[in-house]
Amino acid sequence: MAGVAMDLKAEALAGAKRYDCRDAYAQTLEQLAEQDGRVCVVVNDSVSSTKSKGFQAKFPERFVNVGIAEQNMVGVGAGLANGGMLPYVCGASCFLTGRATEQVKVDLGYSKWNVKLCGMSSGVAYGELGPTHHSIEDLAWTRIIPNLSVVVPADPVETAWAMRHSLTHDGPMFLRISRMPVPRLYPDDFPFEFGKASCVVVGDDVTIIANGVMVERAVLAAGLLGARGISARVLNMSTVSPIDKDAIVQAAQQTRGVVTVEEALRNGGLGGAVAEVLAEHHPAPMRMLGFPGVFAPTGSAEFLLDHFHLNAEGIARAALELLGEAR
Amino acid sequence: MSAQSSPILPALPEEAAAWLKHQANLIRLSAMTMTNHANLGHTGGDLSSSDLLCTVYLGGILRVDPQQPTWPQRDRFLMSKGHCSGAFYSVLSARGYFPRRQLGTFMDPLSMLNGHPDRNKLPGVEANTGPLGHGLPIAVGCALAARMRQEDWRTFVLTGDGELQEGSNWEAAMTAQHYGLDNLVVIVDRNRIQQGDFTEKTIRMDPLAEKWRAFGFAVEEMDGHDHAALLQRLRQLPFEAGKPSCLIANTTKGKGVSFAENKPAWHHGVPTLEQLEQAREELGVAREEMAGMEVAPWQV
Numbered sequence: 001m002a003g004v005a006m007d008l009k010a011e012a013l014a015g016a017k018r019y020d021c022r023d024a025y026a027q028t029l030e031q032l033a034e035q036d037g038r039v040c041v042v043v044n045d046s047v048s049s050t051k052s053k054g055f056q057a058k059f060p061e062r063f064v065n066v067g068i069a070e071q072n073m074v075g076v077g078a079g080l081a082n083g084g085m086l087p088y089v090c091g092a093s094c095f096l097t098g099r100a101t102e103q104v105k106v107d108l109g110y111s112k113w114n115v116k117l118c119g120m121s122s123g124v125a126y127g128e129l130g131p132t133h134h135s136i137e138d139l140a141w142t143r144i145i146p147n148l149s150v151v152v153p154a155d156p157v158e159t160a161w162a163m164r165h166s167l168t169h170d171g172p173m174f175l176r177i178s179r180m181p182v183p184r185l186y187p188d189d190f191p192f193e194f195g196k197a198s199c200v201v202v203g204d205d206v207t208i209i210a211n212g213v214m215v216e217r218a219v220l221a222a223g224l225l226g227a228r229g230i231s232a233r234v235l236n237m238s239t240v241s242p243i244d245k246d247a248i249v250q251a252a253q254q255t256r257g258v259v260t261v262e263e264a265l266r267n268g269g270l271g272g273a274v275a276e277v278l279a280e281h282h283p284a285p286m287r288m289l290g291f292p293g294v295f296a297p298t299g300s301a302e303f304l305l306d307h308f309h310l311n312a313e314g315i316a317r318a319a320l321e322l323l324g325e326a327r
Numbered sequence: 328m329s330a331q332s333s334p335i336l337p338a339l340p341e342e343a344a345a346w347l348k349h350q351a352n353l354i355r356l357s358a359m360t361m362t363n364h365a366n367l368g369h370t371g372g373d374l375s376s377s378d379l380l381c382t383v384y385l386g387g388i389l390r391v392d393p394q395q396p397t398w399p400q401r402d403r404f405l406m407s408k409g410h411c412s413g414a415f416y417s418v419l420s421a422r423g424y425f426p427r428r429q430l431g432t433f434m435d436p437l438s439m440l441n442g443h444p445d446r447n448k449l450p451g452v453e454a455n456t457g458p459l460g461h462g463l464p465i466a467v468g469c470a471l472a473a474r475m476r477q478e479d480w481r482t483f484v485l486t487g488d489g490e491l492q493e494g495s496n497w498e499a500a501m502t503a504q505h506y507g508l509d510n511l512v513v514i515v516d517r518n519r520i521q522q523g524d525f526t527e528k529t530i531r532m533d534p535l536a537e538k539w540r541a542f543g544f545a546v547e548e549m550d551g552h553d554h555a556a557l558l559q560r561l562r563q564l565p566f567e568a569g570k571p572s573c574l575i576a577n578t579t580k581g582k583g584v585s586f587a588e589n590k591p592a593w594h595h596g597v598p599t600l601e602q603l604e605q606a607r608e609e610l611g612v613a614r615e616e617m618a619g620m621e622v623a624p625w626q627v
Contacts (some may be wrong), residue, residue, distance in 0.1 A: 017587070033385065040475060051489060056439055061475060064502075064506070066498070066501075066502045067501060067502070067505075069495075069498035069501070069502070070501075071460070071464065071494070071495040072464040072467070072495055072498035072502060073464075073499060074464070074473065075461055075463075075464025075465045075468060075495065075499065076334070076464050076465070076467050076468035077468060078454065078464075078465045078468055079454075079464065079465040079466060079468020079469040079470070079471070079472065079482075080465060080468040080469075080471055080472045080475075081452065081468070082468065082469050083403070083468065083470075083471070083472020083473055083476065084399055084401065084466065084472055084476060085472045085475060085476070087468075102458055103461065103464070103495075106455055106457070106458055106461060107454070107455070107461060108447075108463075109447060110455050111447070111454060111455040112447060205540045250557075288459055301352070305415045318507060321375075
């Protein structure tokens, strides 16, 4: 776990300004392109949904639109890396990961090409569009591929950090970028570490491990628990692969149980990764929150998260059940 | 620095063709020997593609330096039909990327010579291929990189014909034509047989040249076993300025070995020792020429 722990208060998030992390992604990418001539972008007709218009206007010679062709776009990324460029391959996460899974496995993971996959509008951001456009399988699909690092930033500050880190990170990465508005959680100078969880709420009764858009909800859940005299630790496990084993084991040792919560299927994603660590190294009571193994109905992202109890109340209830204090 | 040209290619065209023909037969016997050793392999495609591989690697078409396999200015060659690793590894070894004795470890436990090529294990391999339809998208990315970097190296990719049933190839073809990648050359090993049967009986590929033309490529159809003609044509690239090139090489699966020629069963047939000996005679290769492979039956 990173050395610096924060202790966010739920009240501080009330009414906070909200941000679309794609903006931090796009702004940082343009800065990286200015400082490094290898940076280039590949999109699948997704110029506006990946917020790439600015990059395209500033660096047209380093911008490739392959059209609606995800298998090709990942292969093109591998070839650009072979040719000495540093490609950011960007598209809606549901198609980028699902349609090109074999290319992600073979052309990136197995081949170890230095390509950054940017899966946009992940989770249920496209809630109303239905399960075809939900991307809740992507964490399970990507985190099991050897050599592929998986990062799920929680706010615009962490998104910008992840992008800056990706420039010097040698090897393929999957960056999961949501479009659901989230508040700023971190100060600009927060010392993020790749592969390390960051503690955003200090506590020692129970641990909530979250990432992405769920970190805010985990902080709110910690507030509800605090009102009942329960001190919850909230860890932002933004790097899902490689997972921060030490922070997980420490949480199991220092608190009475672990609740994971993710905007993804609860099978195979963050919860699965945490469960694998605990089962082998420190078995502990656990609850895994995420979408159950069903195709979600139609509805806004907010509606769907509430519908599946992936909100402050649902997380707090799971923690109380875990501690045997539910009423 | 500059690339090494192939050291022994004779200058006279007729002599060069004859030399390449014999080199290709050495590659053929080498690949069959490896397949016999591993009891696995893809004999039919190894034999159909040997002349193409030899022309490109040993005929001085590719600007590469085996002493510096990651030289940034090298031409890229992507072996999209990665299952024909027997012929591919043999030609890489002949070009000087690694010693011939290593070929005798083909598919052995922990060998650098996987059943399908691994760039992280073997020098000269540009991409990990094996599942079909991966090479052309990667090649398009390479060609785009050269364009972005304003460098003059070129990208070659060898695909099978059955392989073109994978849709990713046509996605990549559209990108290549849209960006006018005339630094890209697709060579199709048109041997007309895929794993289960003849291509035209499995899923019709013809008219293949018209398909590539419709996708914006400058297309030439040639005899994929005519070294002189291949050398001459591949020395004048691109086929047409502003367009990616496609060479449809009409070949015979199992070429050069009577019992394997044009037989679907030899797609991944494994030769016996007796068949290897017969192949050696038909290919006109002397036993001594296989020295260094250190595998039966050529062990000294």
